[in-house]
Amino acid sequence: MAALVKDQKRSEIVVDVKPDMVIPGTMYLLKEAYDRCGEVCAEYAKTFYLGTLLMTPERRRAIWAIYVWCRRTDELVDGHNASHITPTALDRWELRLEDLFAARPYDMLDAALSDTVSRFPVDIQPFKDMIEGMRMDLKKSRYENFDELYLYCYYVAGTVGLMSVPVMGIAPESKATTESVYNAALALGIANQLTNILRDVGEDARRGRIYLPQDELADAGLSDEDIFNGKVTDKWRNFMKIQIKRARMFFKQAEQGVTELSQASRWPVWASLLLYRQILDEIEANDYNNFTKRAYVSKAKKLLSLPMAYGKSFLSPSSHTQSSLLRV
Ligand SMILES: CC(C)=CCC/C(C)=C/CC/C(C)=C/CC/C(C)=C/[C@@H]1[C@@H](COP(=O)(O)OP(=O)(O)O)[C@]1(C)CC/C=C(\C)CC/C=C(\C)CCC=C(C)C
Ligand SMILES: Nc1ncnc2c1ncn2[C@@H]1O[C@H](COP(=O)(O)OP(=O)(O)OP(=O)(O)O)[C@@H](O)[C@H]1O
Numbered sequence: 428m429a430a431l432v433k434d435q436k437r438s439e440i441v442v443d444v445k446p447d448m449v450i451p452g453t454m455y456l457l458k459e460a461y462d463r464c465g466e467v468c469a470e471y472a473k474t475f476y477l478g479t480l481l482m483t484p485e486r487r488r489a490i491w492a493i494y495v496w497c498r499r500t501d502e503l504v505d506g507h508n509a510s511h512i513t514p515t516a517l518d519r520w521e522l523r524l525e526d527l528f529a530a531r532p533y534d535m536l537d538a539a540l541s542d543t544v545s546r547f548p549v550d551i552q553p554f555k556d557m558i559e560g561m562r563m564d565l566k567k568s569r570y571e572n573f574d575e576l577y578l579y580c581y582y583v584a585g586t587v588g589l590m591s592v593p594v595m596g597i598a599p600e601s602k603a604t605t606e607s608v609y610n611a612a613l614a615l616g617i618a619n620q621l622t623n624i625l626r627d628v629g630e631d632a633r634r635g636r637i638y639l640p641q642d643e644l645a646d647a648g649l650s651d652e653d654i655f656n657g658k659v660t661d662k663w664r665n666f667m668k669i670q671i672k673r674a675r676m677f678f679k680q681a682e683q684g685v686t687e688l689s690q691a692s693r694w695p696v697w698a699s700l701l702l703y704r705q706i707l708d709e710i711e712a713n714d715y716n717n718f719t720k721r722a723y724v725s726k727a728k729k730l731l732s733l734p735m736a737y738g739k740s741f742l743s744p745s746s747h748t749q750s751s752l753l754r755v
């Protein structure tokens with residue numbers, strides 16, 4: 428009898444969690460949709476893709492779906508058709524986002540994300556904020572101070588951290604507050620974006636954009652002209668040292684949070700943290716010439732980072748482990 432009650436309960440949960448099981452054929456389409464998301468991720472971001480291969484299958488495909496939505500959002504303002512993009516197009520993209528969160532996806536790739544947000548407690552706000560970041564990017568090409576730049580980084584990258592945590596999961600044994608884990612995820616997004624900006628200074632300048640705090644440039648005795656001329660001077664080196672130091676601070680802040688994630692998610696996040704942070708080392712190795720040289724991490728270094736990340740993934744979450752060790 429007890430077993431029967433148990434079975435009854437279990438099947439209720441199954442129906443609750445997987446409404447798509449009801450329509451024959453949907454599961455097959457959904458698999459196709461997720462597979463396509465995986466292909467897009469593999470094509471655009473080998474490093475992230477590699478990282479996701481280390482996750483559990485459910486989490487992996489959910490991260491792929493999130494990745495693809497972020498990539499499509501970014502392509503709206505950065506891709507080939509970007510010059511035709513208007514704020515109205517972004518408004519339409521936001522309506523479409525609301526629809527997919529309400530289980531009304533427009534296309535296959537949206538359908539994958541729609542399924543993901545029905546399975547994991549992902550909030551719509553960071554997605555909306557990312558679109559807001561793209562709106563900002565359309566109308567703004569200078570940042571007065573770090574506060575303004577931080578806000579931009581939150582919109583386009585901090586949001587990715589917030590979207591990912593509910594999928595990656597916090598370790599059940601972790602004693603860290605949920606808030607502190609989200610703060611670390613936010614910090615990793617900011618750190619990645621700051622690194623991305625420092626790597627791409629020359630490329631962005633050629634598009635008339637300077638994602639560096641204007642007041643700090645002035646303090647260093649630098650002007651927009653200096654960036655457009657792209658000459659590596661001591662003033663530039665000193666400015667860059669400060670910017671790199673700040674990006675590393677955000678990576679440091681993120682480190683504490685990675686350890687609180689569920690075991691299977693720690694390795695890929697460590698891997699992406701270590702890999703992305705090394706871009707900063709490469710900028711230094713290029714003697715701060717980020718005008719004409721693109722800092723990149725060699726294949727060998729990328730490969731070496733994987734076992735390093737694996738090792739770090741065994742650092743245990745904050746729990747009573749330490750105090751109980753002390754008690755022994
Ligand atoms: C395993 C893992 C790290 C998964 C996250 C994958 C994911 C959903 C990525 C989305 C990335 C994306 C397409 C964002 C759109 C805006 C954008 C382009 C941001 C830049 C990314 C770098 O991309 P790339 O090098 O390809 O740049 P180019 O376009 O080629 O110039 C960003 C710099 C931001 C990326 C930010 C993150 C990946 C946030 C990472 C934080 C977490 C995964 C949270 C981890 C949790 C804790 C507690 C630390
Ligand atoms: N097929 C490609 N065509 C054009 N640019 C590319 C291509 N592949 C990579 N890039 C550019 O070169 C940079 C470095 O590429 P790399 O393969 O090291 O990283 P990735 O594939 O972008 O992965 P991640 O973004 O996770 O580091 C990328 O950020 C991207 O801007």
Ligand SMILES: [Mn+2]
Pocket residue numbers: 471472
């Ligand atoms: Mn990339």
